[in-house]
Amino acid sequence: MLWLDLEGAVNVRDVGGIPTDDGEKITRGRLLRSDNLQNLSPADVTYLVDHVRLSTVVDLRSPAEVAAEGPAPLTRLGHITHVNHSLLPEHGFDATAEALLVRRKREEERFPGDPSCAHYLGYVEERPDSIVAALRAVNRSPGAALVHCAAGKDRTGVVVAFALTVAGARREDVIRDYAATGERLHLILDRLRSSPTYASSVDSVPEDHHRPRAETMEAFLEQVDKRHGGVLGVLGSNGFTDDELDALRRRLRT
Structure with a gap:
């Protein structure tokens, strides 16, 4: 994988270079993953558009998050396709305290012992439509596609894991890519703390609880x-x- 060091995002990487099970590699410049893109600098935008040849942004945040954060620099560019496919249940991000307690209890029952794994299984059970739509957007992108959420860790981690699996990446490398976000965790959490949308939720649990663990994926x-x-x-x-599986596999490998 290739880290992209941008001024306004801290968890950006191209998954190209990840080995596949037949000895090949994922092609560079096809699929990127990232944290929130709200603070991209003009230099960041120029780099993504002119060097990376970015053409599609797949936003996995909830509508409430998107509305709270407002337009991002790339949304002002008409030639960049933006799609929003939330992995949270309807009203998931701005749910009432009672609804959150019900959801937390359901997740504990879904997979006791690892709240993050339980949460990810919830994406699959409650929003498979969004996972499918996100992969279709990657498939249709004429240039590089970038998948992101808030931290670029959980929702992005699941969709990218699905894409890499379809492309034939070795499971141990899918897991390794997911866990790599831990290298930037402190920077990611600092960014989220600077946003009124995310600040309170970041510090509601100890910092290490946010760390992506290989065992979880x-x-x-x-x-x-x-x-x-x-x-x-x-x-x-x-x-x-x-046919879509074949197309995505070819897109990420050739």
Whole structure:
């Protein structure tokens, strides 16, 4: 993977270079992952557009987050396609305290012992439509596609793990890519603390609880295998066709 050091985002990387199970590699310049893009500088925008050849932004934040944060620099460019596919349940981000307690209890029952894994399984069970739509947007992008949420860790981690799995990346490398966000965790949390949208939630738990652990992604993918027939099973049962699978695999590998 290739880190992109931007002025206004701290968890940006190109997943190109990740090995596949047949000895090839994911192609560079096809799929990027990132934290929130609200603070990109003019130099960042120029780099992404002119050097990376970015053409599509896939935003996994909830509508409430998007509204609270307002327009980002890239949204002002008409030639960049922006799509928003939330992985949270409807009214998930701005849910009432009572609704949050109900959701937390459901997640504890879904996968006791690892709240993050339980949360990710919730994306699959409650918003598979958004996962499918996000991958379709990557498929249709004429240039590089960038997938992001707030931290570029959880929601982005799940969608990118699905994309890499379709492309034939080795599972250990899918897990390694997910955990790599931990290298930038302190910077990510500092960015989120600077935003009124996210500041209170960041410090509601100890900092280390935000750390992406390899064991979490490993457990998540194992549970997807057991409960849903794997990544391809989830996608196929939600309308992602064999032709689309082939197209995404080719896009990320050639």
